[in-house]
Amino acid sequence: MHSNEYFSTRRTIRQYDQNRPVDPTLLTGMLKAAAQAPNTGNMQIYSAIVTTDPAIKRELAPAHFNQPAATGAAAIVTFCLDLNRFNRWCRLNNADPGLDNLQGFTWGVIDTSIFAQQFCTIAELHGLGTCYLGTTTYNAETIAKVLELPMGVIPVITLAVGYPAVPGEMSERLPVEATVHAERYHTPTDDEIREYYAEKESLPASKSFVEENGKENLAQVFTDIRYPREANEKFSHVYRAFLKNQGVEI
Amino acid sequence: MHSNEYFSTRRTIRQYDQNRPVDPTLLTGMLKAAAQAPNTGNMQIYSAIVTTDPAIKRELAPAHFNQPAATGAAAIVTFCLDLNRFNRWCRLNNADPGLDNLQGFTWGVIDTSIFAQQFCTIAELHGLGTCYLGTTTYNAETIAKVLELPMGVIPVITLAVGYPAVPGEMSERLPVEATVHAERYHTPTDDEIREYYAEKESLPASKSFVEENGKENLAQVFTDIRYPREANEKFSHVYRAFLKNQGVEI
Numbered sequence: 486m487h488s489n490e491y492f493s494t495r496r497t498i499r500q501y502d503q504n505r506p507v508d509p510t511l512l513t514g515m516l517k518a519a520a521q522a523p524n525t526g527n528m529q530i531y532s533a534i535v536t537t538d539p540a541i542k543r544e545l546a547p548a549h550f551n552q553p554a555a556t557g558a559a560a561i562v563t564f565c566l567d568l569n570r571f572n573r574w575c576r577l578n579n580a581d582p583g584l585d586n587l588q589g590f591t592w593g594v595i596d597t598s599i600f601a602q603q604f605c606t607i608a609e610l611h612g613l614g615t616c617y618l619g620t621t622t623y624n625a626e627t628i629a630k631v632l633e634l635p636m637g638v639i640p641v642i643t644l645a646v647g648y649p650a651v652p653g654e655m656s657e658r659l660p661v662e663a664t665v666h667a668e669r670y671h672t673p674t675d676d677e678i679r680e681y682y683a684e685k686e687s688l689p690a691s692k693s694f695v696e697e698n699g700k701e702n703l704a705q706v707f708t709d710i711r712y713p714r715e716a717n718e719k720f721s722h723v724y725r726a727f728l729k730n731q732g733v734e735i
Numbered sequence: 736m737h738s739n740e741y742f743s744t745r746r747t748i749r750q751y752d753q754n755r756p757v758d759p760t761l762l763t764g765m766l767k768a769a770a771q772a773p774n775t776g777n778m779q780i781y782s783a784i785v786t787t788d789p790a791i792k793r794e795l796a797p798a799h800f801n802q803p804a805a806t807g808a809a810a811i812v813t814f815c816l817d818l819n820r821f822n823r824w825c826r827l828n829n830a831d832p833g834l835d836n837l838q839g840f841t842w843g844v845i846d847t848s849i850f851a852q853q854f855c856t857i858a859e860l861h862g863l864g865t866c867y868l869g870t871t872t873y874n875a876e877t878i879a880k881v882l883e884l885p886m887g888v889i890p891v892i893t894l895a896v897g898y899p900a901v902p903g904e905m906s907e908r909l910p911v912e913a914t915v916h917a918e919r920y921h922t923p924t925d926d927e928i929r930e931y932y933a934e935k936e937s938l939p940a941s942k943s944f945v946e947e948n949g950k951e952n953l954a955q956v957f958t959d960i961r962y963p964r965e966a967n968e969k970f971s972h973v974y975r976a977f978l979k980n981q982g983v984e985i
Contacts, residue, residue, distance in 0.1 A: 488738055492768040492857050509917065517911040518742040522852060523867045526961060529909050534916040541918055565920075570913060573928050578954035583964025587971035587985070591844060591872050595892060598848035602772060606856055607742050617773045622841050633919045642845060659779050661767040663820060666784040667759065668791055669883045670815075678823050704828035711776055714833025721837035721985075735837070735971075735985060 491610060496655050498614025499554040501647025507559040507613065509537055512646070515611065516562075519604035524596040530584065531597040532567040533604070534632050535560055544631045548624035549643065554616040558645035563621070563628060564601040566593030568637035568732065585637075587735045590728065597641045605644060614649035617642065623720045626727045636732050657685060741860060746905045748864025749804040751897025757809040757863065759787055762896070765861065766812075769854035774846040780834065781847040782817040783854070784882050785810055794881045798874040799893065804866040808895035813871070813878060814851040816843030818887035818982065835887075837985045840978065847891045855894060864899035867892065873970045876977045886982050907935060 512535050520529070536542055537560045545563075549555035568584055575582040584593070605615050621628065621643045628640045663673075663681040673681070685691060686703045694706045708714070728735060762785050770779070786792055787810045795813075799805035818834055825832040834842070855865050871878065871893045878890045913923075913931040923931070935941060936953045944956045958964070978985060 488857075488860050489768075492853070493771060495771040497773060513911060513915050516915045518739075520908045520911070520914060521743060521745040521905070523747060523855070525867075525869050526957070527906055527908075528957065528962075529914060532914050532916060532920070534918070534920055536918050538918050567914075570923065570928065570931065573923075573925070574932050575954045575958055577925060577928060578952045580952070580954035580958040581964055582958055583962060583967045586968055587975055588872060588967045589971075591891075591974070592869075594841060594844045595848045598845045599852040602849040602852045603742070603856070605773070606853070607738075610738050617775075619775050619842075622838060631919070633922070635920065635922045638920060641841075655771070656777055658770045658777075661763060661770070664770060664779060664782050664817075665763050665766045666782060668784070668786050668788050669881070670782070670784055670885065670888060672883070672885045673820065673823075675823070675827060678820065678827060681820065682824050702828045702830070704825045704830035707776070707778065708825055708830040708832055712778075712833060714831060717833045717838045718836055721839075724841070725837055725985075735975075 488610065494655055495609065496653035497616050498647070498649045498651070498653045499616050500650040501557050501559055501614060502650045503557065505559070505648040507537065507646060507648070509535055509560070512560060512562070515607045516604055518607055519600055522599050522603035524599065525592040528571055529596070530567055530571050530589070530593045531600050532565045532638065533600070534563045534565070536563070541631065545628065548627040548631070549618045549620045552618065552620070554645045555618055557647070559647035562604070562644045562646055563632060563640055564597050564642040564644070565634065566590070566597050566639040566641050568593070569635050572637055585733050590733055590735050593639070594641055601642045601644060608646060612648065613646055614653065616645040618645060622724050625724060629727070629731070639728060639731050639733065657688065659685065738860065744905055745859065746903035747866050748897070748899045748901070748903045749866050750900040751807050751809055751864060752900045753807065755809070755898040757787065757896060757898070759785055759810070762810060762812070765857045766854055768857055769850055772849050772853035774849065775842040778821055779846070780817055780821050780839070780843045781850050782815045782820070782888065783850070784813045784815070786813070791881065795878065798877040798881070799868045799870045802868065802870070804895045805868055807897070808866070809897035812854070812894045812896055813882060813890055814847050814892040814894070815884065816840065816847050816889040816891050818843070819885050822887055835983045840983055840985050843889070844891055851892045851894060858896060862898065863896055864903065866895040868895060872974050875974060879977070879981070889978060889981050889983065907938060909935065
């Protein structure tokens with residue numbers, strides 16, 4: 486497939502071919518290439534853990550709420566902000582590392598995400614399917630225990646990886662004028678906001694979500710069912726405490 | 736160029752052809768394709784602002800410490816965590832958005848970074864050169880003023896974009912065994928840490944940095960000159976205060 490076509494039709498794969506394992510050496514080679522993506526100051530404050538052992542994948546699954554994309558994947562790749570390596574190198578060299586704060590955290594999340602996305606693109610161009618599991622920042626502590634993460638290492642992103650069992654469906658996006666601004670930020674009017682979301686709201690899947698959950702509209706599905714404030718605040722507290730325990734105070 | 740070769744030889748471009756502008760329509764098209772990259776819950780809590788107007792680029796330059804990659808680029812693309820659109824859509828729909836906390840911030844930084852990196856890859860495969868400007872989280876408030884960012888919009892990443900004036904050089908990376916782990920995390924021994932950094936330390940550029948700055952070793956160049964604790968802590972405070980002012984308390 487030409488890369489132009491790949492990028493504009495990119496799709497998430499949540500069901501994987503159960504009879505086709507993924508060669509860990511292939512994944513390592515892809516991660517090596519992905520590490521050529523940019524990162525802050527070339528400090529490479531990230532790590533990727535490639536888990537293909539069925540027993541360890543089973544230990545990880547509850548941290549991802551046993552979602553099928555997690556339990557059915559040939560490999561689970563956990564991308565972490567990693568200050569352990571850099572901090573220890575500094576200390577071995579009589580140098581005081583100072584990344585255990587909000588700047589270090591933000592750079593680390595940016596660099597870990599860039600690394601993960603570059604891997605995702607390379608893997609998909611090689612015919613693999615991937616799915617970001619949105620559960621990593623909820624259950625970082627459990628993941629850390631299973632993967633034996635030392636001080637300074639913080640799970641940020643998890644990718645499920647495997648050969649696709651189904652072609653997958655393209656996910657709709659807001660019209661480009663909602664997210665891309667010319668020269669300076671364009672603050673939309675209320676009518677423009679309504680227009681940006683009109684197509685999304687009119688999709689049959691959206692209408693089903695609203696109906697099944699007994700809500701008035703799609704926005705309430707997001708705020709009351711999928712990402713309620715109470716849960717976000719609870720998990721913010723849990724993640725902040727975990728970060729502190731791993732040596733990062735934001 | 737075949738994409739395999741591109742990914743494993745990817746290079747940053749800091750000098751751009753001053754006689755070759757970049758078509759904003761082309762950039763918008765690339766950003767549209769980049770938005771097909773994954774994001775948390777398909778909430779798309781990000782925006783990209785494409786600045787090509789020389790007067791506005793001059794206003795932005797001090798926020799990037801007037802580095803040549805910023806002043807010489809045909810376009811400056813500022814990628815922001817954007818809760819403004821989502822929050823307003825929710826409020827227009829009698830829904831209470833709850834992303835103004837650490838979870839929302841972390842998802843936003845992840846999704847903004849994925850979006851930026853996908854754009855970076857697409858642009859580079861089209862022959863453009865790019866450079867991440869590591870200054871965005873230092874001077875977010877100045878950037879917000881120039882770009883007229885409303886409540887809820889937070890600069891995370893800035894990319895300089897233009898046609899390359901020079902081929903650029905590949906940046907060295909740590910050996911793959913430093914950043915990629917099999918099954919569970921491998922906590923390195925001190926000797927392994929030293930081995931991981933040995934090649935980086937032996938580079939002529941590294942040796943020059945150490946000598947020019949009168950330091951004992953490369954780690955001290957990072958901790959005393961490039962990313963000193965004092966500056967990181969100061970800018971953490973500044974960024975946290977800016978986030979709060981934009982409605983996000985982490």
